[in-house]
Amino acid sequence: MKLLDKSHFIAGKLEGSFDExxxxxxxxRQECPWDRTQTVESVKFKIVEEAxxxxxxxxxxxxxxxxxxxxDVILVCLFITKILEQEGKLSLKDVFLSLISKxxxxxxxxxxxxxxNTPEEVLRNWERMKKNESAGKENNKDLKISMPSLYFAYRFFEKKINSGDLKDNIDKSDISYKLKKMFDDLLxxxxxxxxKNAIREILFTLCFISALHNINPExxxxxxxxxxIQSEENES
Incomplete structure (x- = not known):
């Protein structure tokens, strides 16, 4: 990887390359008073904002x-990598090698x-490999509680389904009956x-149904x- 000096950018002959x-x-990180004082902690939430x-x-x-x-997303990732590189904790090469190997x-x-041969087989194998790699470690470690709640629950069930942890012969009529009863009790x-408890159970069950049909509830x-919102604006 070739590091370019400021003269390259001042000349304005940009190529849009990764080296640039x-x-x-x-x-x-070397010359800007603001950029060089930033830490991983100070910029970590930028990833969420930009996403x-x-x-x-x-x-x-x-x-x-x-x-x-x-x-902007790419910049934040590179910026954090550079900070950690300067701290001697990892390098850009480490990040790339980890990703490529995976x-x-x-x-x-x-x-x-x-x-x-099918997308479903590929996904099921992917989840199985992740499960084997994390054997003995905390389950669902790649699911972060900081995720939006509906998406968190959806991904939880999606992983269970794709890894084969849930039975294939799920009784949908039983789910329908239980969901209807939950709504009746709630009302x-x-x-x-x-x-509050009834709402939690209903949302949790709806996320399970969403995962069964591969539909992201979030x-x-x-x-x-x-x-x-659009319909309200059209009426006003």
């Missing part, structure tokens, strides 16, 4: 803004002789704590809210 981007990150900006651009179909926001090992049907309940609720 990594060089700018290095220059900013939501990307999501908003995708939802709105704004490709021009999406280009900028994707760049992509190779998780695709044995591409880089090996394993036969996986008749008056005690706040019991209402995304569907976002769409509903946006449609509702």
């Amino acid at each position: 981007l990594w060089s700018i990150v290095n220059i900013l 939501y900006e990307v999501l908003e651009c995708i939802d709105s179909g704004n490709l021009s803004a999406l280009k900028n926001e994707l760049g 992509l190779i090992s998780r695709h044995p049907h591409i880089f090996g002789d394993k036969k996986l 008749q309940e008056e005690e706040k704590e019991k209402i 995304e569907e609720l976002r769409k509903k809210i946006k449609d509702y």
Whole structure:
């Protein structure tokens, strides 16, 4: 990887290369009064903020803004990597090697002789490999409680289904009966704590149903809210 000095950028002959981007990150960490004082702790939530900006651009179909926001996500990742590199904790090469190794090992049907012919088989094998790699470690360690709650529950059930932990012969009629009973109990309940518990159970069950059908409830609720807001604006 070639590090470029400031003269390259002052000349304005940009190529859009990774070397240019990594060089700018290095220059900013050395010379910018603000950038060089930042820590991993001070910038870590930028990842979440920028990721939501990307999501908003995708939802709105704004490709021009999406280009900028994707760049911001990449920048934050590189910025954190540079900070940790300066602290002697890891390097950009470490990050790349870790990612490349994982992509190779998780695709044995591409880089090996394993036969996986459908997207479902690939996903099931991916989850099985992750489970084997984390044997003896905390279950669901890659599911973070800081995720949005609906998405967290959806991914929890999705992992269970794809790894084969849940039975294939799930009784949907039983789920339907239990869900209907939950709603009936909720509408008749008056005690706040019991209402809260009923809502938790209903949301949890709906996330399970969503995972069965491979439908992201977080995304569907976002769409509903946006449609509702749009309809109100159209009426006003």
